[in-house]
Amino acid sequence: MIAREVLVKWVKGCQNGDEKAQSAFYNHYKKRLMGICLRYARTTFEAEDIFQEAFIKVFQKMGELKQPEAVHYWIKSVVVRTAIDHYRKNKSSGLLADTDQPELMQDDIDPFNILDQLENEEILALISALPDGYRVVINLYLIDGYEHHEIAELLGISIGTSKSQLSRAKRFLRNILHEKGVTAYE
CATH class of the missing domain: 1.10.10.10 (Winged helix-like DNA-binding domain superfamily/Winged helix DNA-binding domain)
Known part of the structure; x- marks a missing residue:
């Protein structure tokens, strides 16, 4: 795990456009965030699209991050919301049938x-x-x-x-x- 001070330094570097900080930040998070993208996507190709779109947003919005020490939660939120936006743009009608009645299921199985x-x-x-x-x-x-x-x-x-x-x-x-x-x- 990267020390908090190093992560904060990378975030501040990213906010100032430092390419080395951006590269280090990207390399640190890419595997973890790609895993999130893979969970939401149907294919690896789709996950890569979501991942790239999310990282563009991360670097564009990095300046808005007021607490660099909270970057882990912030970046995960950006990736999840990007995946949701991607889903919304590409969903076929009927994937989420609007029903107000939850189906009964066996809750005793964990x-x-x-x-x-x-x-x-x-x-x-x-x-x-x-x-x-x-x-x-x-x-x-x-x-x-x-x-x-x-x-x-x-x-x-x-x-x-x-x-x-x-x-x-x-x-x-x-x-x-x-x-x-x-x-x-x-």
């Missing part, structure tokens, strides 16, 4: 117990296999920690639709895992 049995690459592949609406909602809710009202606002859907998409995504993942022979009871 998806994280099941996921413990898998490698990181397998988990990423499972998330990537989800239909667009499911993938976006499950990323926002389970991984990035957004609440349903925040997801609804970000995506322009109802809270019920957010809950429904999460429920459907979990069921979809459960079915895929079951087909692979992975269960909650192993």
